[in-house]
Amino acid sequence: MxxxxxxxxxxxxxxxxxxxxxxxxQLPHDVIKAITMAKKAEKEGSTASQVLDAILRNIERAREKVTPxxxxxxxxxxxxxxxxxxxxxxxxxxxxxxxxxxxxxxxxxxxxxxxxxxxxxxxxxxxxxxxxxxxxxxxxxxxxxxxxxGGGCENVSIQYSLPDTSLKAGRDLDGVYKTVLDAVVKAQGRGCAPGILGIGIGGDRSSGMLLAKQQLFRKVDDENENPLLATLESRLLKDINSLGIGPMGFGGKTTALAVKIGVAHRLPASYFVSISYMCWADxxxxxxxxxxxxxxx
Amino acid sequence: MIKLTLPVDEKMVRTLKVGDEISLNGRLVTGRDAVHAWLAKEKPQEIRDLLQNTMIYHCGPVVKKKGDSWEFVAAGPTTSIREEPYQSTIMKEYGLRGVIGKGGMGKNTLKTLQKIGAVYLHAIGGLATLIAESVVGVHTVIKLEEFGTPEALWVIDVKDFLTIVTMDSHGNSLHDTIFEKSNKRKQELLKKPFTL
Missing domain, CATH: 3.30.2300 (THUMP fold)
Structure with a gap:
């Protein structure tokens, strides 16, 4: 049979x-862990720390009450x-x-x-x-x-076509780096920071964004199998978190919880960087x- | 943390500054796209008393009916900037002392806050369950049939609703400050070419 x-x-x-x-x-454990670590990194009593504390309490109450x-x-x-x-x-x-x-x-x-x-x-x-x-x-x-x-984070998601002259972003990793920082500064707290960035390098306009969204299924604390991408992810995360946007855009040390990157073969004529922003409620x-x-x- | 009870007068609102953490109490109303368009275009008379000296919360709640009364189940803020075309007109017309939402608002709203003495309070995005718990009473609902649950104007009583002043009546906006700072840091990072 x-x-x-x-x-x-x-x-x-x-x-x-x-x-x-x-x-x-119920939020995944790895996301809760990352938000908890972000809270510890902020000064006690600061706005950022209180916001993250409220977020953690909300996650707990939603689970207990079985509400969204x-x-x-x-x-x-x-x-x-x-x-x-x-x-x-x-x-x-x-x-x-x-x-x-x-x-x-x-x-x-x-x-x-x-x-x-x-x-x-x-x-x-x-x-x-x-x-x-x-x-x-x-x-x-x-x-x-x-x-x-959610719609708030989907609305700040964005796709770049390289080269981008306004950003002086060429068709290389330096260009990718520039677009990601630009996207995060543009989004500020509006995607409900601290967010998780799923990034697709290459593909076409639709497969690139699909690839970016697929990255969001990876656990926050996993490591990219491609060592080059793993390095790019950690460098981007570190620099994004130096921007000072912080939880909800109120200022603080954690603007992103993770950066996850995937690649797809592209046409010789195209070089897309697709960035899917996921809110903390991942x-x-x-x-x-x-x-x-x-x-x- | 500053405890703020609605209704509130201009003098009190003008003491609030960007960065203040506010525990909000008292009666306020919800309203998003449909309510803003209605208030701006049709100028209904019957709800003027409800809006005078209180605040409007950009929120489309999930609600539950219990007998004859309503209960808020999930009630986080929605993105405020969509109401920018209406917000100034509505605040002036109805004597609102503030707006509660997320993501901040534009230059027109900031100017109006300064002019009439009002504030923008930022609620925490995604805090659906906790904020619903701070809604201790649902007084009444207006335009429920016509606009539907998320878009209706809910008159609610809140207790210890946590918000942050991000735009005040002195022309300051935390959103502008953080944008400028983060953009400057971005420029610094981009000075030298990125290599692995």
């Missing part, structure tokens, strides 16, 4: 609802890995059903608006909403990664699903 026969739609849908609940109401960490439950972005032979349409249907149910249960705010009529669909489903990317893999399991990305979770066992990380 093919493995996919044993997957039950209802059970999968229930597991997806739990994935949404956990993602909206932030009322903007954002764009719902899914990356799904499927076993060979599993129907994409079945999984997409389960995701859409779980999304409707999660909205009814107030884990998600109704957030899908038709740009032509201004009408809110009321249940977070619509055209390209939720946004799902499928890939196939060898394992006999379904992996679903979910990210809830809501992401991965579900590993088989009919026998479901785990969340």
């Amino acid at each position: 093919p493995i996919t026969k044993s997957f039950q739609d209802e059970a999968l849908q229930a597991a997806l609802l739990e994935l949404i609940r956990q993602t909206s109401t 960490i932030c009322q903007d439950t954002g764009t719902n972005i899914y990356y799904v890995s499927l076993p060979i032979g599993m129907s994409m349409r079945r999984v997409e249907k389960a995701i859409r059903e779980a999304t409707r149910e999660a909205t009814r249960k107030a884990y998600l705010r109704p957030n899908a608006v038709d740009p032509l009529t201004g009408k809110n669909s009321g249940d977070n489903t619509g055209i390209m909403a939720p946004f799902i990317t499928f890939v196939e893999w060898e394992k006999p399991a379904i992996e679903v990664r979910l990210m809830l990305k 809501r992401r979770k991965t579900m590993h699903y088989t009919p026998e066992m479901v785990t969340y990380d």
Whole structure:
């Protein structure tokens, strides 16, 4: 019997609802750890320290009360890995059903608006909403990664096409460095700093931004497998945190919690730097699903 | 931390300075895009008393109905700059003493704060649960049917709502100061070419 026969739609849908609940109401441990460290770095009693303290209390209360960490439950972005032979349409249907149910249960705010009529669909489903990317893999399991990305941080995300004469940014790492600093200074606290920067170097306009967003699934404290990128990430983080923008843009030592960079082959004619800004409320979770066992990380 | 109770008069508001941490108490109203457009264009008379000497909070809450009353579930600030085209007119027209939101506002608003004696209080973005807990009472809601939950004008009572003065009535803006400082630091960092 093919493995996919044993997957039950209802059970999968229930597991997806739990994935949404956990993602909206519980922040990942690595993010909480990074915010806690940021608080320790600030002078006790300073505005920055008090802001970070309030953020940590909010994270704790949201978990206890099972309410959304932030009322903007954002764009719902899914990356799904499927076993060979599993129907994409079945999984997409389960995701859409779980999304409707999660909205009814107030884990998600109704957030899908038709740009032509201004009408809110009321249940977070619509055209390209939720946004799902499928890939196939060898394992006999379904992996679903979910990210809830708020509008404030999405609005300060940005894409540069190099060379950029106004920044004197050329098609090299110096050019990349310049665009990233420029993006962070432009964003100030408006993306709900301290944020996490997902950066895509190369690709085209859409694959570059997709790559940038995929970086945001990495743990805050992981290390890039590419030693060159690992160095670039740590140098950028250090310099960004010397800008003094701080939590919410009130000033302080922590403007970013992490910088994560990925690369994709580009056309000879194009050199894009895509920067996806994620707010401190970095809501992401991965579900590993088989009919026998479901785990969340 | 300064305890500020609404309604408030001009004299008190003028003592507030950029950087002051404020524990906000008393009655205020929420309003975002639909409310601002309504207040600016239709100039409704019936809510003038509610707005006089209080503040407007840029917030689209998640609410829950409990019997005949309402409860705030999640109520963090939304981005304020979207209301820049309306804010000055509304503050002057209705005698508001301040605005609460996130991200700061533009030059027109700053000028008006100075002129009429009002402040911009910055709430902490994403603090949905904690701020909802500081909403101790929902007095009434206006335009709920027409605008929908997030866009309606909610009249609420708050207790110990933590905010920071980032734009005051003396022409100062923390947003401008931090932008200038961070931009200067950026220029310094960019002086020499970046190499690994």
